Amino acid sequence: MTWQFSPDRPIYLQLQEQIKLMIVSGRHPPGGKMPAVRDLAENAAVNPNTVQRALTELEREGLLHSQRTSGRYVTEDKTVIEKTKSELASEIVEAFLKKMEAIGYSVKETADIIAGEAEVSSNGNT
Amino acid sequence: MAILNCSKLSKYYGNKAALNGIDLSIEPGRIVGLLGPNASGKTTLIKICAGLLTPSSGEAYIGGMSPGIETKAVVSYLPENSYLNNWMKVSHMLAFFEDFYSDFNLAKAQEMLKNLGIDENQSLKSLSKGTKEKVQLILVMAREAKLYLLDEPIGGVDPAARDYILNTIIKNYNPEASVIISTHLIYDIEQVLDDVVFIKNGEIALNTPVDDLRENHGMSVDAYFREVFRC
Numbered sequence: 484m485t486w487q488f489s490p491d492r493p494i495y496l497q498l499q500e501q502i503k504l505m506i507v508s509g510r511h512p513p514g515g516k517m518p519a520v521r522d523l524a525e526n527a528a529v530n531p532n533t534v535q536r537a538l539t540e541l542e543r544e545g546l547l548h549s550q551r552t553s554g555r556y557v558t559e560d561k562t563v564i565e566k567t568k569s570e571l572a573s574e575i576v577e578a579f580l581k582k583m584e585a586i587g588y589s590v591k592e593t594a595d596i597i598a599g600e601a602e603v604s605s606n607g608n609t
Numbered sequence: 610m611a612i613l614n615c616s617k618l619s620k621y622y623g624n625k626a627a628l629n630g631i632d633l634s635i636e637p638g639r640i641v642g643l644l645g646p647n648a649s650g651k652t653t654l655i656k657i658c659a660g661l662l663t664p665s666s667g668e669a670y671i672g673g674m675s676p677g678i679e680t681k682a683v684v685s686y687l688p689e690n691s692y693l694n695n696w697m698k699v700s701h702m703l704a705f706f707e708d709f710y711s712d713f714n715l716a717k718a719q720e721m722l723k724n725l726g727i728d729e730n731q732s733l734k735s736l737s738k739g740t741k742e743k744v745q746l747i748l749v750m751a752r753e754a755k756l757y758l759l760d761e762p763i764g765g766v767d768p769a770a771r772d773y774i775l776n777t778i779i780k781n782y783n784p785e786a787s788v789i790i791s792t793h794l795i796y797d798i799e800q801v802l803d804d805v806v807f808i809k810n811g812e813i814a815l816n817t818p819v820d821d822l823r824e825n826h827g828m829s830v831d832a833y834f835r836e837v838f839r840c
Contacts, residue, residue, distance in 0.1 A: 490829030493820035494800050524779050528772070529800045530640055531782045533820070 486527040494529055498537035506546055506557055507568045517547060517555040610673065612637050612756050612787045613658060617667035620653050620811075627653040629811040630667065637755075638784040640801060642819075643791040644830070645808035646838050651791040652689060654808070655758045658789075659686040671756060682711065685754035689761045691741060693733050699744060700729040706748050718751035721777065739766045746774055750781045757788040763797060775801050796831040805830050807837060 488497050505511045517523075520538065524531040538555060541547045545563045549555045558564065583593045611634045618631040628650045635641055643651050656662040657669050660676035671680040693702065699722065706713045722729060725743060733741060746762055759778075763771045771794075778788060778801060792798055799805070799819055807815040814837060815822075819830055826833055 488800060490832060491823065491827050493823045495820055521780075521782070524782070525776060528775060528779065530803055530819075531779065532638065532640075532803050533800070536820075 486529075488529075495533045495536040495540070498527065498529065498534060499540050502537060502541060503546065503567060503571070506541075507564060507571060511557050513557055513561055513564060514559040515557045516553075517557065519554065611635060612672060613789070614670040614673075615654075615658075615667070618654070618657065618664050618669055619666045620650075620657065620662065621665045626811050628657075628664075631808075631811075631813055633806065633813060633816065635756075635787050635789065635804075637787055639803045640778065640782070640788045640790070642795070642798060642802040642805045642830070643789055643808060644793065644795055644805055644834060645791075645814075646793065649808045650811040651808055652760055653811075655686070655760050655789065655791055658756070659684060659758055661686075683755040685710075685749045685752040685757045687746060687749040687757075687759040687762055689764075691745060693741060693745060695734040696732065698730055698732050699727060699736075702733070702744065702748060703729065706752070710752050712753040714751050714753055718747055721747045721751065725773070739770045742766050743770060743773065746777060750777055753783075753786075755786050757786065759788065759790045761792055762790060763792060763794055768797075771797055795834050796829070799830040802830075807834065809838065 486498075486501060488494055502511075511517060517538070518526070520531050520534050523538075524534045527534070538547060542549060542555075544567070545560070546558055546567060547555050548558060580590060580593060584590075588596070613633065613635040615631050615633040618628055618633075619626060620628040631650075631654065643654065645651050653662060657664050658671065658676060660681055669676060671684060674680050676684075697705075703715060703718055706718070707715050719729070722744070725740075725747075727736075727740065727744065733744070736744065742762075742765065746759075749757065749759070762778075763774055766774065775798065778790070790798065790802070802819050804816065804818050805822065806813060822830055822833060828836075
């Protein structure tokens with residue numbers, strides 16, 4: 484796993500987002516054990532307190548929970564994960580629509596382009 | 610209680626102020642970047658904390674004590690320039706540290722050397738500059754100190770060695786201890802830091818958590834530093 488951090492935003496936020504992606508994509512499956520703070524810090528080459536902060540935020544969001552003696556686990560509640568997934572999808576779509584708007588496409592026109600592309604790729608697959 | 614506390618700390622060389630009324634407090638468990646251009650006072654501050662220079666006025670306290678014999682037992686200092694003697698072997702240095710510092714963890718140092726493939730029987734003369742810097746960092750980080758003072762630990766080594774050094778600092782993180790790293794290579798180091806202290810003409814220009822700076826200014830510490838210290 485390679486971690487990428489952009490220079491203009493807090494690192495804990497970026498860690499939080501990237502771990503969230505790993506949970507949503509199933510790299511860290513529901514009920515799975517998370518690596519220890521120290522290991523994550525080493526792996527991502529970031530400060531352990533920053534990792535701690537990102538994990539605490541994810542706990543607050545209900546994606547992780549900690550068990551006092553044995554560590555941190557991904558939630559087993561799939562509805563929380565699904566909800567996070569759809570929130571992420573909205574964010575990605577929103578950002579995409581903004582970009583399309585910037586080059587002069589309305590939402591409707593963008594939707595048409597996507598429908599066209601979807602048709603082409605589904606034809607290609609069959 | 611703060612591990613390091615400086616109040617109105619000043620150091621004059623003749624009538625030139627190298628440090629001018631520094632107030633600084635560092636809590637346990639923090640990795641702090643001491644950042645400033647050349648000749649801003651970084652090394653002077655570190656040397657006072659290490660007990661190698663005496664302040665002209667003001668005080669520095671380490672765990673409540675003025676720098677001296679007791680504080681040297683809990684402060685692990687990596688100087689800017691190597692003090693390793695070329696005729697010695699790596700094993701001599703291990704014995705030397707083992708002898709000198711009761712908090713030196715020999716097994717830990719040996720393991721780190723082994724991971725790097727450094728043979729203890731090698732003489733220091735035969736090591737490259739980068740390897741020598743790694744050996745010195747290993748000696749310093751293998752102490753179980755309360756305060757680590759690292760003066761330019763990543764200057765003069767290649768990017769891979771730099772990664773190794775930063776990784777060693779992360780790996781040895783101890784919530785009871787603090788690490789102060791002075792450097793002007795900010796870009797490489799900023800994601801390892803909790804806090805940054807900017808020092809300018811012997812005065813503290815800024816003291817803030819890294820993520821707060823990024824949040825408030827929408828830029829990296831490196832970019833912000835270039836703005837503050839634009840020539």
